[in-house]
Amino acid sequence: MIVCKFGGSSVADADQIRKVQSILSADERRQVAVVSAPGKRNKDDDKITDLLYQCNDLVRKGQSCRQVFNVIARRFSEIARALGVEEKDFAGKLDEIRYQIDAGKGADYAASRGEYLSAYIISKFLKWEFIDAADVIVINSDSTVNEATYQRLAERLEKGKRYVIPGFYGETEQGVLKTFTRGGSDITGAIVSRALSAELYENWTDVSGIFRADPRIVENAKVISSMSYKEVRELADVGASVFHEEAIAPIYHLGIPINIKNTNKPEDKGTMILPESSAKGLSGVSVRTGLSMIKLRKLMLFKKSGMRHALLTMLHIFGIRPCYSLFGIDSIVWFFESKMASDSVCSSMCERLKTEYKLDSISVEHGYAVMGITGTSEAMGKGCLDAITALCKKGIEVVSVNQGASDTSVLIGIREKDAKEALAAVYEKLFG
């Protein structure tokens, strides 16, 4: 059997949901649909999830969310009406949700209602059974999947039956609604695929697969036909946003293949993500922007054991979790997301580290980006060299290079201002 996950653009309105129906009925192995909340219908439109977060923010500030909630309610009512779904019990659900958001039930509750209502309407339309994710998906406080989930799903799902399940949320062991991080319906799809030992996990979106580079920057970027689990996680980590990097974990040990497909062009083959890819060479390049860099130096820094750990603990106390690291004999460089700490937090942290650990120097600089190139290990050395050559030719400064930490990727630090030009230049050199 096949588990299908449909993203926000695939369920953005009634016409899109009709496409979902025809995709599901084209192959009877497609027995479970995991759905997102309605996404944007055009580039100026709002995502329902964003509006729900907005409602919660307004309530927290003591303001009314009526106006924003009405936009949400209107959107769902329109979809339900156009699909011929009974509006009577549906209106009651909207009232209840509005009441709970107003009562301060919190961000996770509010955000989860987009997927809940979307799945509810789609299940009525398809006449497939609705399963509330809160009854089957158990999420730990650190947003990882609790193993009890698989027991619950095994008890709830009957082989051969057809179900619609909302993505993105579940409940904690204490019974409190909790969401995954943004884009988390991909994780729900993977969980259900594992629970049912699916032969395939289809992930339906609005593009025909994962591109070798962001097509908004590199217009002629090609689609990757096949890549490995490892590569997709690495490409997602450096900013490629088609598939959530945490969605590999649930199916990792079963080796279930994932196919990224286009709801608007179902005939396109899309990208196959496999435990190991048979494709040789480099697969893609992406750039993660919005990074800052901590640089610290002290003679004989590593002489004292446990130093790195102590420094990292201090960073954590100030709310900074580095995403990339580099170590020298007397120095460390850490990249972290700039939004993790304000300038005043950064300067207090530097002060404290400098005095407590008697550092020779420490600085935090903003405006960095990290470019990641993925592919098979054999291709990495030349890929790295070619990428650096392309950057140097354009006069783009290379701030750092990290090859070897993973055999399927290389990470190159650059200035954020150069991100677009760097991506275009490296794409051209590696794939053009």
Ligand code: ASP
């Ligand atoms: N609707 C949620 C979001 O916008 C989750 C998802 O679509 O996967 O992040």
